[in-house]
Amino acid sequence: MxxxxxxxxxxxxxxxxxxxxxxxxxxxxxxxxxxxxxxxxxxxxxxxxxxxxxxxxxxxxxxxxxxxxxxxxxxxxxxxxxxxxxxxxxxxxxxxxxxxxxxxxxxxxxxxxxxxxxxEPTRPRAEISDSGELTAQIDKFKLRVREGYYYSDNDFWAKVEGDKIRVGASDLLQQMTSDIYYVEIDAIGKTVELGDEAGRIESTKTAIEIISPVSGVIVEHNERLVDSPELVNESPYDEGWLYMMEPLDLSELDLLKTAGEYLEHASERAHEELGKKATE
Amino acid sequence: MSFIPKVGLIACSGEECTGGNVSRMAALKVLHKLKPHDTITICLPLFLAGDSGERGFAEVFPTITIDGCGKLCAARSTAKYSSEPAVKINVEDYMGPRCRGKEEQWRVNDGSAIVDKIAEDVAKHVEELRDALRDN
Amino acid sequence: MNKRLIALTDRRKLIVPCSGIGKTVGEVTREATRILIEELRPGVFDTVCLARIMMDEEEDTRELIRTSNVITIDGCPERCATTSVKFAGGTPVLEVLTVKVLAKNRTHRPKSILDIGEGGRQLARDVAEVVIENGGA
Missing domain, CATH: 3.40.50 (Rossmann fold)
Structure with a gap:
């Protein structure tokens, strides 16, 4: 207590x-x-x-x-x-x-x-901000999770837009990776399966593979990331999106987490990962 | 008590003089080696450049400021932009006017023993602050 | 304004690094500043404590910032050094962002804040060269 x-x-x-x-x-x-x-x-x-x-x-x-x-x-x-x-x-x-x-x-x-x-093992106390984000404070870090998006355990999000899916990195992922200076997405027209690599992100702290949260054909890149990869840090749910897909199977979204579920998952990871000093 | 705040360490990191470099080295030693799980930091200028999260920092975390000289820029800025530090360390108290020189502005040589001493003292303050919070 | 500061204003350009202590690139900005002041252009550049710039009652420092050619070196897009210089009433003649320099030299990734490693030292040199190439000296 x-x-x-x-x-x-x-x-x-x-x-x-x-x-x-x-x-x-x-x-x-x-x-x-x-x-x-x-x-x-x-x-x-x-x-x-x-x-x-x-x-x-x-x-x-x-x-x-x-x-x-x-x-x-x-x-x-x-x-x-x-x-x-x-x-x-x-x-x-x-x-x-x-x-x-x-x-x-x-x-x-x-x-x-x-x-x-x-x-009660409830999710961490969350607030809803004006921008429709769930937020939780983890030490000095504020974790943001956007409502209406679907999230993978690999910390990428998927958002349904008409018959397409927009994909990006979650706020937790961008905070864990720190300052991103390079983003590379696989070629337009390529088919990637759920869990496949769809590109890579390099940051001052690490280099990670982009793991596709759903299966589909890549139909568009966020071209702004070529000159401004920091948009992934600054605006992970909006301007910093990664790519658009034509999904192969929309039912895969059922395998992903809702914002509330992801906040609980992300908060636990954030306690472990954010502020880690050994590799900074 | 389920939530014991970490202790925030804020060094002036002053670029002009030996003391600033010593303050930075001492803070890094505590943050990464002596008390990595009990401490946290933010860059001092984030009080200006950051959002309200940074300015709310010292309201959630008790802070220890480490200043390179008697101007106490870190302590005064923390108090001004966030909240009064729990402990204020002044490198000048450890190495006298030598801290205002430029001999070790970029590389700490002779001052390494002083870095160790300050870091140990800061680590003790961290323990005391955490114990006090635990007892509350 | 004291004589020392006036002398600095007359003959030197000021490098203001962010010196971020929470990120590896903060340490790189510091090393880049050292390279410029000690190795590449000794006697041309000087620096001033960023923490002093934040203190708005430090009128001498603010005057120095307003009347000097200030070059800011920031580690990350938070741009703490640039923001602080502008807060003090200055306008940087050149703003260098370390992560942007890293994007052009991707193999020069710093190792850790305690030891930026060979990649970090190379990155610091890249940053210093950007300052020189862009008319910093």
Whole structure:
């Protein structure tokens, strides 16, 4: 179970603010894994505070319906957040002790739910960007997987366009290979089978074969790669595509991974491969 | 705790003087030999040329800056463009004004023992930072 | 602006490599700079710390960049050196991108950042020659 970052709003001008602070103090005294966040420190981004927030499961206690603490945490990039607005769960007739106990139970329940979530072998937390890409952060690397494309275990993608298939390298592949300075594609008219070599890529780090993700006839090259092979690095899903094919068997796409499946696969590889230093 | 951030090492790599070269050599030694699995780096100028990912770097990773002289360009740039470094190393503290000379601007010779000493100290800081994060 | 920097401005051209520490080509840019300053054109070229250029309160450095003939040598398309020089108000008279030079000399691939190897040394020399051939000196 990851550590828990509990952020009480602690607002003095709201009825629930004081309760959030008392709940935080009570829970912190019995749970050494818990970090009590400070809204003021988070606001000024005191060293370590944002890091604690981003590296923890976060429970937020808002003292009123303005949800200041939740908004603050989200503005600092918090993910996996559970927010509890205390005034929704306490009665004004309750004693202060009853109010605190009630909220403590809710927080503990939220933490248990997070523990269950974190044990499930789910895919890595992904976000969907404006460009329709799934993204995951792996150390300092941001991994991008484009929705609507099909992906091979060799890290090439295939995209259906009418009766043709466009082929390219995935973002993971371009990050693993580093700066690409040469791309060579097999001749137009050549038939390649799924898994066959269809050309080669050379980079400052390695030289790899282009493994065709589907079977078909090569009908077009991306001519821009002759002078600008770096487009594969800069724009792997758009301008950096490799070649177009007339497919021989569209059912082969069923053998490939969807974006979500590939993100899970790619994230595991990224943990192993990206940032490797021995060969850099 | 399932996620213990690596420690980010940022060297000034200053081209003008011995200290800059020493900072780079020390950082590379920690990154590739002493603590390859616990450290990560980015090029300092990527704070300017890169995207928000680089500037968000020090918010996710505690950082150690290694500067070649008292100007502390790496420490100041990291603080300015990303976040305050956890540890600031100044080569001048190890080799005095010699770091501002050009004798070992490109090749470290006599300074190799100092590179080793700085790298060892940085590696200790890496361990301490990781331990602190583990204990949290 | 101090006297030393004025003197440099008057008589020398500045080479600004990216010195990238995360990629092998960053080390190649550094070696190319050394070759130009120490071997090919001693006394003609000088360099300035890229990290100093990033500091916008370093007015002396910015003035030097603005008033010199600056040649940038970048390792990868991120073009950190060029971006930093422009940030400081300078306009490079020549921008060399190492991976583009490598594309024309594909056997000169660097080995690793700790030891760029014979390929890397040849690539650094290729880069230095591009600077000379394009009017760098």
């Amino acid at each position: 990851p550590k828990v970052y509990l952020l009480p709003c602690a607002g003095y001008d709201r009825p629930g603010g004081a309760i959030t602070r008392m709940v935080a103090e009570k829970l912190a005294s019995s749970n050494k894994e818990m970090i009590i966040g400070s809204a003021a420190s988070l606001s000024t981004e005191r060293p370590g505070e944002v890091r604690d927030l981003l590296s923890s499961k976060t429970v937020i206690l808002d003292g009123c319906s303005l949800h200041c603490a939740t908004k603050l945490a989200e503005s600092k990039g918090a993910k996996s957040v559970k927010s509890i607005e205390v005034t929704e769960h306490i009665a004004s007739s309750d004693s202060e002790e009853q109010k605190v106990d009630a909220i403590c139970l809710l927080v503990e329940e939220a933490i248990r739910e997070m523990a269950v979530d974190s044990k």
